[in-house]
Amino acid sequence: VNKRLTPVEKIEQSEPYRFFLSTVHGIQDNYNQTNAISLKEILSVEHGQLTRSAQFNYMFDIEFLLEQYPSEFRLKPLLIVHGDSRDDNHSLKTQCSPYPQIELCPARLDIPFGTHHTKMMFLLYETGLRIVIHTANLISQDWRQKTQGIWISPICPKTNDTRESKTNFKKDLLDYIEQYRTRQLQFWQKTINEHDFSSINVHIISSTPGRHTGANINKFGHLKLRQTLKNYLNLENNEQYYSAPIIGQFSSIGSLGPNANSWLTKEFLTSLKQLNTNSFDSPELKLIYPTVENVRTSFEGYIAGGSLPYNMQTAMKQTWLINYLHRWKADHRQRSRASPHIKTYLRVTNDQYKNLLWFLVTSANLSKAAWGVLEKNNTQLMIRSYEIGVLFIPKQFSQTIFPLFDSSSFPIPYDLPPVKYESTDKPWIVDMTYKNQPDSHGNMWDPH
Ligand SMILES: O=C(O)c1cnc2c(S(=O)(=O)O)cccc2c1O
Secondary structure (H helix, E strand, O other): OOOOOOHHHHHHHOOOOOEEEEOOOOOOHHHHOOOEEOHHHHOOHHHOOEEEEEEEOOOEOHHHHHHHOOHHHOOOOEEEEEEOOHHHHHHHHHHHOOOOOEEEEEEOOOOOOOOEOOOEEEEEEOOEEEEEEEOOOEOHHHHHOEEOEEEEOOOEOEOOOOOOOOOOHHHHHHHHHHOOOOHHHHHHHHHHHOEOOOOOOOEEEEEOOEEEEHHHOOOOHHHHHHHHHHHHOOOOOOHHHOOOOEEEEOOOEOOOOOOOOOOHHHHHHHHHOOOOOOOOOOOOEEEEOOEHHHHHOOOOHHHHHHHOOOOHHHHOOOHHHHHHEEOOOOHHHOOOOOEEOOEEEEEEOOOOOOEEEEEEEEOOOEOHHHHOEEEOOOOEEEEOOEEEEEEEOHHHHOOOOEEOOOOOOOOOOOOOOOOEOOOOOOEOOOOOOEOOOOOOOOOOEOOO
């Protein structure tokens, strides 16, 4: 019998990974019980007495957001951290004007085309501080029938000594927040400092706008990922890992250059393939991005494509990318039709994908803006956007690898091995017209 789990039971059962997918309207209930959680359940009164919270995000529906908090918490102080692009700001100001308990904190975006992609919650309870890092906008559409990724920290108790985690989570989080350079985050900087993070077992991989150089060059973006994998991935120097495939999965794609050898493999893949040895084999890079058919047959239909903003202007410059592309397929989680808004990067052993070497869930899509691009003869990493994600490394869980197909296996979001695009498959492009076949709601897609 499928007993409905309470939010607290769901989190207890998710140990030690604490990694969830969003619940999906329309799938069998048991696929919404195991390692799946809703926004209301994340904010449930069951976790304790909330005193205040902060919500970092890109898109906000304030009415929807307040509705997800238990009624007794809706008047608590709420800090909204958002990108400072003018138009959003206006609508956001208007949305928040009836609520004096809501404070708006615009994140500076000094570099053109940068966005505040970061999706994170600070939840301060009387018993301590919880951090949630995820991939969903704070709008109902993002939490209804998509596949989103969510990591939920323990409630970290207050402490009178620093109490850092073995993964330097506290320092990395404070380094990230420092980059906003705003007094509005001072309360949270102080609060983070006062709590004991020693139970946290994931690494932070974040991005902040800037030209990061010198001592800061490995602090953010794909160089932070490279550095962290180099320092913590304790794979014995055995050959079998050298060709272990790397998988990237995302909901949008930036302009990557005229061929694979510019940024994608020379820079980005170099960071992802980092082992603690300088392995020479080039592992296969497999990229998962929805096909038109994935979108057409999804629960939402073509509308899902509105959240997959890969545009024609970019796509036509990089037709070479199609050779790396694989379909979205998540039958084992009953989410093949729940369009992905999650972004994940992982590495598996090449013996039929039985073991996971590491796993990253993040807000960062496949773009230079998110991950950074090396400049000035590789002396600086230029990043345009704010991003944040958490990296799972077996060593931090007292394992050498994460088993994929047994009882203690890691709850991966999609089916492995990924299924390569067939010759008839096309990547979803948001500003193309799709009129030859109706979607699951009988509609066509004509963006003009
Ligand atoms: O989750 C995000 O951070 C994010 C960012 N951008 C999006 C865009 S667009 O601004 O790139 O046109 C269009 C549709 C969905 C988007 C989205 O979900």
